[in-house]
Amino acid sequence: MINIIDVYKSFGKLQILKGINMEVKKNKVHSILGASGSGKSTLLQCINGLEKIQKGRILVDGIEVGDKKTNLNFLRTKIGIVFQQFNVFPHLTTLENVTLALKVVLKKRNKDAKEIALQQLEKIGLSDKINTYPSKLSGGQQQRLAIARALAMSPSYMLFDEITSALDPMLVGEVLDALRYLKNDGMTMMIITHEIRFAKEVSDKISFLHEGVVIESGAPKDIIDNPKETETIKFLERSLK
Amino acid sequence: MNFMSEFSLNDFLYMTKGLGVSITLTLWAVFFGTLMGIIFGFVRSVVGFFLNFIIGSILDIFRSVPLLIQLILANALSAILKFGYSPFQISCIVLAVYTSSYVSETVRSGLLSVPIPFRRSSRSLGLTYFQTLKEIIFPLALRVSFPSWVGITLGVFKDTSLVLWIGIIELLKSSQIIITRTQEPLLILSIAGILYFTVSFCFTRVTGMIEKKWEKYEL
Numbered sequence A: 001m002i003n004i005i006d007v008y009k010s011f012g013k014l015q016i017l018k019g020i021n022m023e024v025k026k027n028k029v030h031s032i033l034g035a036s037g038s039g040k041s042t043l044l045q046c047i048n049g050l051e052k053i054q055k056g057r058i059l060v061d062g063i064e065v066g067d068k069k070t071n072l073n074f075l076r077t078k079i080g081i082v083f084q085q086f087n088v089f090p091h092l093t094t095l096e097n098v099t100l101a102l103k104v105v106l107k108k109r110n111k112d113a114k115e116i117a118l119q120q121l122e123k124i125g126l127s128d129k130i131n132t133y134p135s136k137l138s139g140g141q142q143q144r145l146a147i148a149r150a151l152a153m154s155p156s157y158m159l160f161d162e163i164t165s166a167l168d169p170m171l172v173g174e175v176l177d178a179l180r181y182l183k184n185d186g187m188t189m190m191i192i193t194h195e196i197r198f199a200k201e202v203s204d205k206i207s208f209l210h211e212g213v214v215i216e217s218g219a220p221k222d223i224i225d226n227p228k229e230t231e232t233i234k235f236l237e238r239s240l241k
Numbered sequence B: 001m002n003f004m005s006e007f008s009l010n011d012f013l014y015m016t017k018g019l020g021v022s023i024t025l026t027l028w029a030v031f032f033g034t035l036m037g038i039i040f041g042f043v044r045s046v047v048g049f050f051l052n053f054i055i056g057s058i059l060d061i062f063r064s065v066p067l068l069i070q071l072i073l074a075n076a077l078s079a080i081l082k083f084g085y086s087p088f089q090i091s092c093i094v095l096a097v098y099t100s101s102y103v104s105e106t107v108r109s110g111l112l113s114v115p116i117p118f119r120r121s122s123r124s125l126g127l128t129y130f131q132t133l134k135e136i137i138f139p140l141a142l143r144v145s146f147p148s149w150v151g152i153t154l155g156v157f158k159d160t161s162l163v164l165w166i167g168i169i170e171l172l173k174s175s176q177i178i179i180t181r182t183q184e185p186l187l188i189l190s191i192a193g194i195l196y197f198t199v200s201f202c203f204t205r206v207t208g209m210i211e212k213k214w215e216k217y218e219l
Helices: A040-047 A074-080 A093-105 A110-123 A141-152 A169-184 A194-203 A222-227 A230-239 B008-044 B049-064 B067-080 B086-115 B116-124 B130-164 B170-184 B185-214
Strands: A002-013 A014-023 A029-034 A055-060 A078-082 A159-161 A188-194 A207-212 A213-218
Touching: A002 A040, A002 A230, A014 A040, A014 A188, A014 A213, A029 A040, A029 A194, A029 A230, A029 B185, A040 A055, A040 A093, A040 A159, A040 A188, A074 A078, A078 A141, A078 B116, A093 A110, A093 A141, A110 A141, A141 A169, A169 A188, A169 A194, A194 A222, A194 A230, A207 A230, A213 A222, A213 A230, B008 B049, B008 B086, B008 B130, B008 B170, B008 B185, B049 B086, B067 B086, B067 B130, B086 B130, B116 B130, B130 B170, B130 B185, B170 B185
Parallel strands: A029 A188, A029 A207, A078 A159, A159 A188
Antiparallel strands: A002 A014, A002 A055, A207 A213
């Protein structure tokens, strides 16, 4: 379980998160909606410690992310994160992209790392591209590779930060299919997305973020079909137009 | 006029000996210059503005003062302070510092050219700071910086001809010595030029092969 308790985060004078409370239960999908600049991405990056918080606590399986004694590098292997701009490593092949962290972080042997990587790539439909460099892959393929790379570490949680926003509309489907597959697999996920219909379909819970505060949170039906807050209503109207 | 009258095989061997000195100088200068340049460049890419400014300014001195002046000053300084360095050692030191000032600049820009999101993904996968440097940032920066490093090395190789002014007989000086005797400057300078070219050509062939290997992926 991920517990986010009264979290504050600012960049210099700019206050991004202003007292966020959230709970992500095991095997559930929790989506976060909100306009650009509402603090969604920052929140995700605080969860795996890429960004430090100023106040509050974030607990992942009871381990405090901000604690100096926490082994962040180990914790990060438990939290997969996929970004908007694919970020697959351009100097490594598809296979090497996946095996890198297996070998370097988890100290797997070459053979074992390769086996795990091939399994993941097969699941995500990239088996025929294992020796291809990212520049020869489509955006959708690169993003699926980024997902496979994170999954190969067998994380307990997967965080997705607007992973379809940089894709051609044609390629969005294949990436969302990968997420549907993960949901059926029981993966605990936090998804930031602008695909409202998709969020409604896969989420167990949706939170709406506005200017660093969760202003509305609940079951997908309640949030999408019967939003109560004006900001949520405005946002949904704009998004679903 | 007998074309080959004065220039003998021995003269040619004498010139290749000079070439050997030029190459040896270049190797030392580029080796230590690259080493120092990588260290300075790396430090400059991670420290704050103020320290970066200071290191940058100091290195700028070596980039902007003509190498000839640096050589003569260093040689004089060594004599005045009785350091007891030979002109060859002084040349190596001056050329290495000179090289490092250029290399640090390309290393720094190479490192900064690696997009931050790559670092973030790498750290997110659990790689440490140093693992990220080794596996992601250095390989990507190397590819960006390598072509300019080749250019710097070629430049230094040619710049070694300046050390004749502090009394080292390298390729150009050995050519001049032969010219004073044979009075055939065009022929001998052409031969010297061909020798410089041949070495540079071989070097760029090799480095070209390395760059070719990297072509299979785009950044």
